[in-house]
Amino acid sequence: MFGRKYSALSVAWHATTGNRYLTPVWRDPEPRDRYDVVVIGGGGHGLATAYYLAKEHGAKSVAVLERAWIGFGNAGRNTTIIRSNYLLPGNLPFYEWSMKLWESLEGELNYNAMVSQRGVLNLYHSDPQRDAFARRGNAMRLHGVDAELLDRNQLQKFAPFLNFDDARFPIQGGLLQRRGGTARHDAVVWGYARAADGSGVDIIQRCEVTGIRTEAGRVVGVETSRGFIRAPKVGIAVAGNSSRLAAMVGLRLPIETHVIQGFVTEPVKPLIPGVITFGAGHFYISQSDKGGLVFGGDLDGYNSYASRGNLPTAEDVCEGGIAILPLIGRIRVLRIWGGMMDMTMDGSPIIDRAPIKGLYLNAGWCYGGFKATPASGWCFAHLIARDELHPVAAHYRLDRFATGHLIDENGRGAQPNLH
Numbered sequence: 001m002f003g004r005k006y007s008a009l010s011v012a013w014h015a016t017t018g019n020r021y022l023t024p025v026w027r028d029p030e031p032r033d034r035y036d037v038v039v040i041g042g043g044g045h046g047l048a049t050a051y052y053l054a055k056e057h058g059a060k061s062v063a064v065l066e067r068a069w070i071g072f073g074n075a076g077r078n079t080t081i082i083r084s085n086y087l088l089p090g091n092l093p094f095y096e097w098s099m100k101l102w103e104s105l106e107g108e109l110n111y112n113a114m115v116s117q118r119g120v121l122n123l124y125h126s127d128p129q130r131d132a133f134a135r136r137g138n139a140m141r142l143h144g145v146d147a148e149l150l151d152r153n154q155l156q157k158f159a160p161f162l163n164f165d166d167a168r169f170p171i172q173g174g175l176l177q178r179r180g181g182t183a184r185h186d187a188v189v190w191g192y193a194r195a196a197d198g199s200g201v202d203i204i205q206r207c208e209v210t211g212i213r214t215e216a217g218r219v220v221g222v223e224t225s226r227g228f229i230r231a232p233k234v235g236i237a238v239a240g241n242s243s244r245l246a247a248m249v250g251l252r253l254p255i256e257t258h259v260i261q262g263f264v265t266e267p268v269k270p271l272i273p274g275v276i277t278f279g280a281g282h283f284y285i286s287q288s289d290k291g292g293l294v295f296g297g298d299l300d301g302y303n304s305y306a307s308r309g310n311l312p313t314a315e316d317v318c319e320g321g322i323a324i325l326p327l328i329g330r331i332r333v334l335r336i337w338g339g340m341m342d343m344t345m346d347g348s349p350i351i352d353r354a355p356i357k358g359l360y361l362n363a364g365w366c367y368g369g370f371k372a373t374p375a376s377g378w379c380f381a382h383l384i385a386r387d388e389l390h391p392v393a394a395h396y397r398l399d400r401f402a403t404g405h406l407i408d409e410n411g412r413g414a415q416p417n418l419h
């Protein structure tokens with residue numbers, strides 16, 4: 001009676017009919033012999049790409065191939081922060097477009113992705129850092145993005161629980177983006193999956209791509225654990241596995257794979273209103289709707305395909321937390337986990353054609369990958385459908401590593417372990 005549309009009325013109707021008419025949220029189809037487009041990777045980026053291919057470009061025959069289950073990778077492991085407080089012209093329009101898509105996502109997908117614009121606050125601890133944040137805030141405002149530079153007095157009103165006086169790195173103020181915040185990571189995956197499935201996309205789980213077949217310099221399909229699937233267009237969106245997939249066609253990417261860890265504590269009463277980042281080390285924290293404090297910090301700092309981190313980094317992250325929030329020292333950590341992430345040599349992503357016809361790359365997502373999900377899917381779908389770069393992702397070209405047009409957002413040089 002209510003079809004696939006979620007509404008208060010449909011919830012009430014299902015409740016009164018004992019949920020007898022509920023159907024699976026997405027199908028579990030057998031892979032077909034051929035598709036017009038195959039997207040490899042059932043994380044947020046792959047699913048968003050498939051959805052926008054169908055919805056915005058009218059693609060009728062699209063499959064997402066996922067070797068495990070959707071959301072198994074970083075899409076289900078991240079610390080859920082969304083923001084568009086970037087500095088450089090290569091990044092700002094893209095991340096702001098993503099923020100705009102986040103703002104309308106739940107209506108678009110008819111799914112509660114728990115998008116919560118509770119604010120992202122970056123703390124500064126020195127005069128030069130304040131100047132850098134002032135510059136960043138000005139760049140944001142020039143691009144129509146909201147930004148407020150708070151001094152110590154304003155910040156004390158906003159976040160009185162921070163350790164202003166006794167900290168080893170006294171807090172002088174912060175850069176606040178009120179429109180930033182968090183979104184429930186797996187709900188984003190499920191929302192895109194449901195909407196993509198509803199638009200005719202086949203989501204095929206437990207289907208590992210083991211090879212990419214080419215003939216006369218162009219892609220003709222993919223070898224998988226469930227047989228060969230023919231497709232004239234193949235998009236790679238496999239996060240920390242990009243180098244492995246590219247190697248299947250003999251391509252070497254300017255990417256390293258690193259592990260990054262996430263942490264969650266036991267639930268406590270509301271404490272942290274938004275997202276807060278430490279400016280004198282690498283630490284960021286927010287509070288989930290269940291009450292757990294969700295936090296993280298640096299990469300583990302060495303290359304690895306293992307989804308688990310090590311204690312020295314865990315210790316470093318906790319030190320950062322204690323420096324600004326000593327009160328969390330007595331809260332118990334419930335879980336620590338890791339995810340494999342790409343790191344390009346300038347820390348910014350790649351959304352571009354590969355040098356093989358019909359093969360497209362969506363790669364290099366490190367810390368910024370979750371917040372990028374909607375715009376990444378949007379721009380990658382545009383690229384695959386039209387074979388041209390989308391204007392807001394025009395800087396994410398692969399050849400920038402050959403021409404030297406790097407997007408060095410952090411200004412720290414080509415050292416992946418410093419980002």
Ligand SMILES: Cc1cc2nc3c(=O)[nH]c(=O)nc-3n(C[C@H](O)[C@H](O)[C@H](O)COP(=O)(O)OP(=O)(O)OC[C@H]3O[C@@H](n4cnc5c(N)ncnc54)[C@H](O)[C@@H]3O)c2cc1C
Binds near residue numbers: 045071082241365370
């Ligand atoms: C601990 C942690 C915290 C993070 N915090 C944030 C944050 O707060 N904000 C933010 O913006 N970003 C954050 N990130 C980064 C973000 O999660 C990733 O950059 C982003 O999720 C990557 O895109 P994705 O969702 O498509 O990746 P994934 O979910 O990893 O999707 C890739 C999929 O490809 C599949 N795959 C791989 N190889 C194959 C194959 N051969 N065949 C078929 N399928 C294959 C994998 O199984 C996986 O499901 C964090 C990451 C981690 C690990």
